[in-house]
Amino acid sequence: GDQVEQSPSALSLHEGTGSALRCNFTTTMRAVQWFRKNSRGSLINLFYLASGTKENGRLKSAFDSKERYSTLHIRDAQLEDSGTYFCAAEAGDSNYQLIWGSGTKLIIKP
Amino acid sequence: GPKVLQIPSHQIIDMGQMVTLNCDPVSNHLYFYWYKQILGQQMEFLVNFYNGKVMEKSKLFKDQFSVERPDGSYFTLKIQPTALEDSAVYFCASSLAGQGNTLYFGEGSRLIVV
Numbered sequence: 001g002d003q004v005e006q007s008p009s010a011l012s013l014h015e016g017t018g019s020a021l022r023c024n025f026t027t028t029m030r031a032v033q034w035f036r037k038n039s040r041g042s043l044i045n046l047f048y049l050a051s052g053t054k055e056n057g058r059l060k061s062a063f064d065s066k067e068r069y070s071t072l073h074i075r076d077a078q079l080e081d082s083g084t085y086f087c088a089a090e091a092g093d094s095n096y097q098l099i100w101g102s103g104t105k106l107i108i109k110p
Numbered sequence: 111g112p113k114v115l116q117i118p119s120h121q122i123i124d125m126g127q128m129v130t131l132n133c134d135p136v137s138n139h140l141y142f143y144w145y146k147q148i149l150g151q152q153m154e155f156l157v158n159f160y161n162g163k164v165m166e167k168s169k170l171f172k173d174q175f176s177v178e179r180p181d182g183s184y185f186t187l188k189i190q191p192t193a194l195e196d197s198a199v200y201f202c203a204s205s206l207a208g209q210g211n212t213l214y215f216g217e218g219s220r221l222i223v224v
Contacts, residue, residue: 033212043215097155097166098213
C-alpha cells in the first residue's frame with residue numbers, strides 16, 4: 001500500500017493567510033524532502049530534513065521520524081506560492097529511492 | 111540554484127521504436143536518477159546510477175530500459191522497444207552524494223507513445 005499519504009490534495013488560500021500541508025508515513029522514513037512544482041513543471045527544492053525543523057522565509061517544515069509525519073507550513077501566502085507541493089521520503093530500507101506523496105495543489109487567490 | 115537540463119521536453123514516438131531521453135545533470139554531481147510519472151499518478155522511482163553502474167532499480171525499470179553516461183556526457187534513458195504504457199513524463203535528477211543528499215530535478219521529458 002501507499003507509504004506516503006499527503007493531505008490535503010487541494011488547498012485554496014487568500015493572499016496573506018497561511019496553512020499547513022502534511023505527509024503521514026506508514027513506515028519509518030529516514031528523511032524527507034519537500035518540493036514545489038511550478039507552472040513550467042520544474043520541481044523546486046524547498047527543504048531536506050533528516051529530523052527537526054527548518055525555516056526559509058515564509059516556509060517552515062518539520063519532520064518527526066518516530067511519529068511518522070512531516071509538515072510544511074506556509075504563512076503570509078503570496079500569489080507566486082501557487083503550485084503543486086510534494087513531499088518525498090527516503091525509506092529506511094533503501095539507499096536511493098524517494099517515495100512520493102500524491103501532491104497538494106495550492107491556489108493563492110488575491 | 112543548480113539546474114538539471116532535460117532534452118527533449120516532448121517527444122511523440124510510434125510504438126516499437128527506440129527513444130533516448132537525455133539529461134544534463136548538475137556539473138559536480140555524482141549520483142543520477144530517473145523517475146516516471148504517468149498522468150494523474152504519483153511520481154515513481156525507476157533507477158539510480160553511480161560510477162558507471164546501476165545501483166538500484168525498481169520493478170518499473172523493465173528489461174527494455176537501459177541507462178548510461180558515457181564519458182561524463184549526458185545521462186541517458188533508452189527505451190527499446192517502446193510500448194504504449196511507457197507514455198509518461200520522465201524526470202531526471204542528480205545529487206552530489208547518495209543517501210542524505212537533496213536531489214535536483216529537471217523539468218521532465220514528456221513521452222507519448224502512439
